[in-house]
Amino acid sequence: MSAKSDQYARQAEEWTEKAYADATAYLAHRADLVASLGPLLVPGDELLDLACGDGGLGELLLSRGFRYRGVDATPEMVTQAQRRLGDRAPIEIGDLNDYAPPAPVAATSVFRAIYYARDRQAFFEHVATYTEKKLVFDLNPRQYRPDDVVADLRAAGLRHVQLRPFFVPQTVALPRIVSAGARALERSGPLARLALRLRFTYLVAASR
Numbered sequence: 001m002s003a004k005s006d007q008y009a010r011q012a013e014e015w016t017e018k019a020y021a022d023a024t025a026y027l028a029h030r031a032d033l034v035a036s037l038g039p040l041l042v043p044g045d046e047l048l049d050l051a052c053g054d055g056g057l058g059e060l061l062l063s064r065g066f067r068y069r070g071v072d073a074t075p076e077m078v079t080q081a082q083r084r085l086g087d088r089a090p091i092e093i094g095d096l097n098d099y100a101p102p103a104p105v106a107a108t109s110v111f112r113a114i115y116y117a118r119d120r121q122a123f124f125e126h127v128a129t130y131t132e133k134k135l136v137f138d139l140n141p142r143q144y145r146p147d148d149v150v151a152d153l154r155a156a157g158l159r160h161v162q163l164r165p166f167f168v169p170q171t172v173a174l175p176r177i178v179s180a181g182a183r184a185l186e187r188s189g190p191l192a193r194l195a196l197r198l199r200f201t202y203l204v205a206a207s208r
């Protein structure tokens, strides 16, 4: 077991509650954008969440009428996700680089885990073989150049790419009014790009 997977094994219990200062606000906004950015998801659509952790996002997607399937490489995370979601969603152990679902899914997501793709373009190509509507993931523009990632998506046949700033902070719980202001700032163009130089991430939706 690598040091990193050992770390996830130790953090699996209450991952969502500990990783996010306001887990409900953060994951609700993520779930809303998963559904609305790029091609729309409709109730009944199935989403495959690669590197799902303890399945915290699953709660929010199931409550919006979507079907949810989770996959994670850490057995302890899989156990926690199964405990959280019970028989409402299948959760399996797997590596995002080679996992394929039993049948095509409407959407695939990868949150805070795109760096586990061994070869990013090959990973996008693999996901495109079983994903009907879109791939959604988060992207830290200070870690990866968005232009490079967009080029890999297009080379994998995912030619329509939308980037949306995501301004709900992970480690700070904002009062509701401030949080609404931050979400409004996501659409502010140059101001949003300035904020992204310092912190926050993009949400990316890529489709054929």
Ligand SMILES: C[S@@+](CC[C@H](N)C(=O)[O-])C[C@H]1O[C@@H](n2cnc3c(N)ncnc32)[C@H](O)[C@@H]1O
Residues within 6 Å of the ligand: 008, 019, 050, 051, 052, 053, 054, 071, 072, 073, 074, 077, 094, 095, 096, 097, 110, 111, 112, 113, 116
């Ligand atoms: C930072 S956590 C993110 C969890 C969740 N997606 C979230 O946003 O809260 C990264 C997750 O990736 C999982 N992971 C790491 N390498 C992986 C791989 N090759 N395939 C699938 N999951 C992996 C870890 O076990 C861990 O649950």
